[in-house]
Amino acid sequence: MQLGMVGAGRMGAGLVRRLTQAGHSCVVYDPNSAAVDRLRADGVAGVASLPEFVGALEKPRIAWVMVPAAVVGSVVAELASLLEPGDVVVDGGNSFYRDAVVRAGELAARGIEYVDVGTSGGVHGAERGFCLMVGGTKNAVLQLEPVFRALAPGVDAAGRTFGRRGRPAPEEHGYVHCGGPGAGHFVKMVHNGIEYGQMAALAEGMAILRNAGIGAKSRSCDAETAPLPNAAFYRYDFDIAAILEAWRRGSVVSSWLTDLTAAAVHADPDLAAFSGHVADSGEGRWTLQAAIDEGVPAHVLAAALLERFSSRGEGEYANKALSAMRKAFGGHLEQEVLV
Ligand SMILES: NC(=O)C1=CN([C@@H]2O[C@H](COP(=O)(O)OP(=O)(O)OC[C@H]3O[C@@H](n4cnc5c(N)ncnc54)[C@H](O)[C@@H]3O)[C@@H](O)[C@H]2O)C=CC1
Ligand SMILES: O=C(CO)[C@H](O)[C@H](O)COP(=O)(O)O
Numbered sequence: 001m002q003l004g005m006v007g008a009g010r011m012g013a014g015l016v017r018r019l020t021q022a023g024h025s026c027v028v029y030d031p032n033s034a035a036v037d038r039l040r041a042d043g044v045a046g047v048a049s050l051p052e053f054v055g056a057l058e059k060p061r062i063a064w065v066m067v068p069a070a071v072v073g074s075v076v077a078e079l080a081s082l083l084e085p086g087d088v089v090v091d092g093g094n095s096f097y098r099d100a101v102v103r104a105g106e107l108a109a110r111g112i113e114y115v116d117v118g119t120s121g122g123v124h125g126a127e128r129g130f131c132l133m134v135g136g137t138k139n140a141v142l143q144l145e146p147v148f149r150a151l152a153p154g155v156d157a158a159g160r161t162f163g164r165r166g167r168p169a170p171e172e173h174g175y176v177h178c179g180g181p182g183a184g185h186f187v188k189m190v191h192n193g194i195e196y197g198q199m200a201a202l203a204e205g206m207a208i209l210r211n212a213g214i215g216a217k218s219r220s221c222d223a224e225t226a227p228l229p230n231a232a233f234y235r236y237d238f239d240i241a242a243i244l245e246a247w248r249r250g251s252v253v254s255s256w257l258t259d260l261t262a263a264a265v266h267a268d269p270d271l272a273a274f275s276g277h278v279a280d281s282g283e284g285r286w287t288l289q290a291a292i293d294e295g296v297p298a299h300v301l302a303a304a305l306l307e308r309f310s311s312r313g314e315g316e317y318a319n320k321a322l323s324a325m326r327k328a329f330g331g332h333l334e335q336e337v338l339v
Helices: 010-021 033-040 050-056 069-082 097-108 122-128 138-143 145-151 183-210 240-247 256-267 283-294 299-311 316-330
Strands: 002-006 025-029 045-047 062-065 088-091 113-120 131-135 175-179
Touching (some): 010 033, 010 145, 033 045, 088 097, 097 183, 113 122, 138 145, 145 175, 183 256, 183 283, 183 299
Antiparallel strands (some): 113 131
């Protein structure tokens, strides 16, 4: 099958590589010509503009858009002006699901299908396969089946779930048709909300392990600093890389996230290469918005998102206000934090 890819960055390039390895042919457009050239070197057809891109695709055309969420709207609008009824636009990026609902409606009015595909697998997807969460009409999803099959990790990526029998369902290959327009991005949004929570849980646990030797360190205290309680019980010097390595094998918290974290800590035990300022690109905020609209308590996901704000110093003013209040009501001086 032939597919066009708009966006040849980390994800777009990985998707194209996996598709071409499976025997599909791809046409790629990206305004960054160096990104296109890298794929050309692998035998992929690269073009220099969206009109050229549309002109190079066989009908009915499949145009997969893999660009930052902020530019999806303008890319889809330009594509829509060039495409014809029967063509399909796929948005594989981390777009807000409500934008997908609106865009699907606008394109349907022109006879163009819009399929939203939440894509998980990151920069390792080209090799491990991509987990795909799909939203759109049954017809469009059916048309894209060979593409999804080639991109997904496949049945051997996980042991078969007890009780499942017969021919493996699409989800056992690693792609799932979640529902109508927007459903794929909704499910990917929640996936990323969960991702924030799992990441935060692992990171906080690692920090508690790292500080478990605090009782062995000399610690001055005064009237303003509480003495460390139970100091004798905090005299461990844990090798976090070793613990994570063991957790990868048979533990309840084994996961791909644990694998990646173990590798990062093994390479850089103090994580000195990182500032600790953690960005967020929207999915966690949208997940919480959905939780609020649905009235679902999502304490862990909320805490994980807010922790990212704190990591960037967004809590600094509030913390200064706390110190100011403490000083105002109790005459307390700010102390250097000793633990
Ligand atoms: N990096 C990751 O782990 C994952 C990213 N995503 C999503 O996939 C999408 C792409 O992400 P990445 O590949 O990581 O970003 P990236 O920054 O590596 O690549 C984006 C590419 O889009 C191109 N681009 C920008 N404006 C364009 C335009 N107007 N027309 C055509 N191309 C344009 C850029 O030149 C760049 O090559 C985003 O929506 C992102 O949230 C989804 C899953 C995982
Ligand atoms: O979708 C992803 C992983 O599943 C992307 O890596 C995404 O960028 C992660 O979200 P955030 O940037 O908000 O941490």
